[in-house]
Amino acid sequence: MEKIDLRSDTVTRPGPEMRRAMAQAEVGDDVFSEDPTVNLLQEKTAELLGKEAALFVPSGTMSNQICLRLLTRPGDEVICDLHAHVYRNEAAAGAVMAGLSFYPLAGDQGRLSRDQVASAIQPENIHYPRTRVVALENTNNRGNGAVYDLAEIRAIAALARENGLFMHLDGARLLHACAAGGYSPRELAAPFDTVSICLSKGLGAPVGSVVVSDAERIRDAVKIRKQYGGGMRQAGILAAAGIYALEHNVERLGEDHRRAKKLAQALAGMKLVKLNPDHIQTNIVIFDISPTGQTPAQVQARLEEEGVRVIPFGPTTLRAVLHLDIDDRDLERAIKGLGRVLGDG
Numbered sequence: 001m002e003k004i005d006l007r008s009d010t011v012t013r014p015g016p017e018m019r020r021a022m023a024q025a026e027v028g029d030d031v032f033s034e035d036p037t038v039n040l041l042q043e044k045t046a047e048l049l050g051k052e053a054a055l056f057v058p059s060g061t062m063s064n065q066i067c068l069r070l071l072t073r074p075g076d077e078v079i080c081d082l083h084a085h086v087y088r089n090e091a092a093a094g095a096v097m098a099g100l101s102f103y104p105l106a107g108d109q110g111r112l113s114r115d116q117v118a119s120a121i122q123p124e125n126i127h128y129p130r131t132r133v134v135a136l137e138n139t140n141n142r143g144n145g146a147v148y149d150l151a152e153i154r155a156i157a158a159l160a161r162e163n164g165l166f167m168h169l170d171g172a173r174l175l176h177a178c179a180a181g182g183y184s185p186r187e188l189a190a191p192f193d194t195v196s197i198c199l200s201k202g203l204g205a206p207v208g209s210v211v212v213s214d215a216e217r218i219r220d221a222v223k224i225r226k227q228y229g230g231g232m233r234q235a236g237i238l239a240a241a242g243i244y245a246l247e248h249n250v251e252r253l254g255e256d257h258r259r260a261k262k263l264a265q266a267l268a269g270m271k272l273v274k275l276n277p278d279h280i281q282t283n284i285v286i287f288d289i290s291p292t293g294q295t296p297a298q299v300q301a302r303l304e305e306e307g308v309r310v311i312p313f314g315p316t317t318l319r320a321v322l323h324l325d326i327d328d329r330d331l332e333r334a335i336k337g338l339g340r341v342l343g344d345g
């Protein structure tokens with residue numbers, strides 16, 4: 001029987017209708033800006049987020065890194081959470097490609113407060129880097145998929161403006177945040193100068209992220225994408241999957257959040273798990289298996305034998321993520337498998 005794959009929401013495979021849309025896509029050479037399907041995806045994404053322009057890029061990492069380059073010069077500093085993807089999970093790209101320094105803060109499940117950000121802004125002094133960007137992540141991958149309150153984001157943005165700082169949003173799962181946070185993509189994007197959104201995380205597209213900003217920055221972003229080797233040719237085949245994802249796979253995100261909650265509640269009831277189900281707001285469930293006395297890799301291997309795939313996500317934690325390819329029956333099977341490994345003392 002096929003394993004239930006909860007390692008990430010990136011493991012989804014394009015279904016027949018998405019593949020049909022890809023096969024039928026009108027294409028051109030996108031390095032000449034002549035791919036009509038790429039252009040359409042860019043227009044649709046800019047419109048969705050209420051910004052002037054957008055740029056299709058191969059990955060969320062490239063998208064984040066292009067945004068940081070757009071907003072900084074070498075030696076500048078970026079304020080972010082301690083576990084922010086842009087700081088911890090992009091192979092030091094911010095340091096290597098943009099010459100940046102980071103000021104990491106311990107957020108509440110990855111969410112920074114206005115006062116924390118205020119405490120990290122460097123005063124004007126020859127010894128300090130110039131603070132230039134506040135980078136927020138919503139939803140927050142390492143923070144149980146936690147969602148920001150819009151009021152806090154707006155307070156941080158007001159502070160940033162007072163201090164001449166730019167705002168960047170790592171919105172790899174921006175639409176998950178909107179589904180759970182009760183705000184629209186436009187409301188969420190408004191306080192930010194640059195936004196990165198992924199089409200391959202929970203939305204079912206095989207590849208692709210989009211940088212969204214004002215028209216002038218997006219013109220500069222085209223050149224940075226080229227420098228990073230991200231200029232693609234008949235990329236409309238990929239963009240068509242992104243358009244399909246935005247049109248068909250957004251409304252259903254609440255189902256993943258509902259299933260994640262159910263999984264969290266089941267895990268919280270298992271003897272060998274520590275987890276507060278109230279922390280689970282979206283599709284990411286991080287749970288502590290220290291009561292087993294085993295490493296995450298050992299528990300992961302046991303779960304594999306039971307047909308459930310999860311990934312180690314810290315010294316004592318594993319992560320399970322709900323997505324498009326997991327239905328209620330899969331979830332029931334996963335809960336049973338998890339219970340066989342983690343339910344007994």
Ligand SMILES: Cc1ncc(COP(=O)(O)O)c(C=O)c1O
Binds near residue numbers: 198
């Ligand atoms: C919050 C966040 N930002 C950025 C990325 C990077 O995306 P990619 O794997 O497409 O480079 C990820 C990947 O999982 C992510 O979770």
